[in-house]
Each structure stands twice: as structure tokens, then as C-alpha cells.
Amino acid sequence: MMHDVIIVGGSYAGLSAGLQLARARRKVLVIDGGQRRNRFAATSHGFLGQDGQPPQVIAAEGRSQLMEYPSVTWVQDNVLQATGQLDEFSVSTQCNGTFQARRLILATGVVDELPAIEGLKERWGTRVFHCPYCHGYELDQGRIGVLATSPLSMHHALMLPDWGTTTLFTNGVLTPDAEQQAQLDRRGVQVQNSPVRRISGERADLELDDGQVFSLDGVFTISRTRISPLGEQLGCERVDGPTGPYLHTNEMRQTSRPGVFACGDTSLAAGSVALAVGEGVRAGTGTHFSLING
Structure with missing residues (x-):
């Protein structure tokens, strides 16, 4: 036919x-x-x-x-x-x-193709997202992480304060220059430079190589x-x-x-x-x- x-x-x-x-x-x-x-x-x-x-x-x-x-x-x-x-x-x-x-x-x-971080794949679509317009509102202005995968992650980091308190985890792939850092400061975005070791917990606990743990309501990555x-x-x-x-x-x-x-x-x-x-x-x-x- x-x-x-x-x-x-x-x-x-x-x-x-x-x-x-x-x-x-x-x-x-x-x-x-x-x-x-x-x-x-x-x-x-x-x-x-x-x-x-x-x-x-x-x-x-x-x-x-x-x-x-x-x-x-x-x-x-x-x-x-x-x-x-x-x-x-x-x-x-x-x-x-x-x-x-x-x-x-x-x-x-x-x-x-997701970042190769332990615990991320299991939370994709439930606690780890890519689209703020699709999933940001439901985080109820909570604690949000941006897991950098490329320089494009700056765009994510500058958007997400409209949906909650935002921290950018540069993860060794993004180093904001002076102008970018000033933009992040104006938007109230905190920056953490230590690499992310894994994501754990019932929600999304980001464990860093330096021992810090950030308990988050949601994580966005590209x-x-x-x-x-x-x-x-x-x-x-x-x-x-x-x-x-x-x-x-x-x-x-x-x-x-x-x-x-x-x-x-x-x-x-x-x-x-x-x-x-x-x-x-x-x-x-x-x-x-x-x-x-x-």
C-alpha cells in the first residue's frame, strides 16, 4: 500500500x-x-x-x-x-x-544524554529537570540548584531566581567572568565551585567533593x-x-x-x-x- x-x-x-x-x-x-x-x-x-x-x-x-x-x-x-x-x-x-x-x-x-553524576538519572523528570517553565512553579519558590554542563548554564542560572532561591554549581565546566558574576549577584544567585560528587536523598541532596551537602527542592541542568x-x-x-x-x-x-x-x-x-x-x-x-x- x-x-x-x-x-x-x-x-x-x-x-x-x-x-x-x-x-x-x-x-x-x-x-x-x-x-x-x-x-x-x-x-x-x-x-x-x-x-x-x-x-x-x-x-x-x-x-x-x-x-x-x-x-x-x-x-x-x-x-x-x-x-x-x-x-x-x-x-x-x-x-x-x-x-x-x-x-x-x-x-x-x-x-x-545526561551528566554522568551518580543519582541524577534516577531523578530525571521528578527532581532534576531541564525546563523552568514546565516544572519551576511546582517547586513553590523553594531551594533550586543549577548544575552546569556548559557555558549555556549561565542562562539557566539567571532565569531561575524567578522560581526560587538559586545556587549555581559550576562543577568544573563553567567559570563566570566579572560581568557574568555581576549579573549573578544582581539576581541573587549563589555560586559553588566545588565539583558535584552525587545526588542523593528523597528530594535532591547535592553532595560536593569538598564535603558540603545542599538539600534542594529541585535541580535544573541542560x-x-x-x-x-x-x-x-x-x-x-x-x-x-x-x-x-x-x-x-x-x-x-x-x-x-x-x-x-x-x-x-x-x-x-x-x-x-x-x-x-x-x-x-x-x-x-x-x-x-x-x-x-x-
């Missing part, structure tokens, strides 16, 4: 793109591996109409609504390879063989992000973003490869359910226009 569109990734961006195409009565196949980026978080915030909902509830309701359209098919699987050209794309899956489509939408998201190899297989141009590469797209979310579109974290250096849904709309409508105009 030749589908109009194959969407690789059935999380928020992919679901949103699929909904636009389903409503245009296009034949859509969604292939999803079931690994949402925010699967570790208990609640999602900042998305109008869904604030405070569990992420899995938002995703499940989105899938349920999409599957009400008879032109949509869902396959639970991992895509291993994508090849082809405009009107003749092919994707190979781990368990269900190969599928063909006239257009592709890559909504595969990213994988977070992960490195890794995208799916599918874009590279198809020859799509990449952009080096502040936390990792992402796929370059135009305003309609078409990549440098005609007929291949991308949306969500795959093509945007930001992690937000609301942004992913909006980008999915652009990719879905852009793909529809491409089908119309050839």
Missing part, C-alpha cells in the same frame, strides 16, 4: 501533524516506538487547556482522537531505515517490514540531545544547536530533502509539549500543501 504520508513518531508533534492530514482525508500511517521524551515526568505544564495533566494522559487522548479518523493507521514499532525520494519513500521497521509513502514526516524527538539517524540517512541538512544537532527546516517544516518534513524536538532546539503541538500543525499542513502542489 502506498500511503500519502508516513509519520515516524507518535508523540505530541507527530499526533498533531497527523490530525491535520487526517482531516484532509489523507491516507496516513503513524509508526511509533513508544518512548516519549517526557515519560519520566508526573505532570505536564504550560500547555493551554492541559496544564497539570499527566503526559501519558495527553498523549493517549491525542492518539484516541486521531484514530477516530478512518484514513489513519497506527503501527507500534521502531523504524530502522528510511530511503527514497519524493513520491517514493520507503521505511523499514524492526518487526513489521517495509512501508511506502509519497511524503515523510520525522517527529522522532530526541534522546537526552542535557545534550541526540536525534534519530533517519534524517542523515535521507540526506537532510542538520544544524548544530546549543544542546545538539537538529534538522534544518523551512517555515512549512520541510527539510532540505524535498518531501521530507520534520517537527517537534527533531527540528526545534526547545522541549515543550505546547511548542511540539504547534510545530506539528505546521508540518502537517505543510505536507498537505506539498501533496496538493506536487
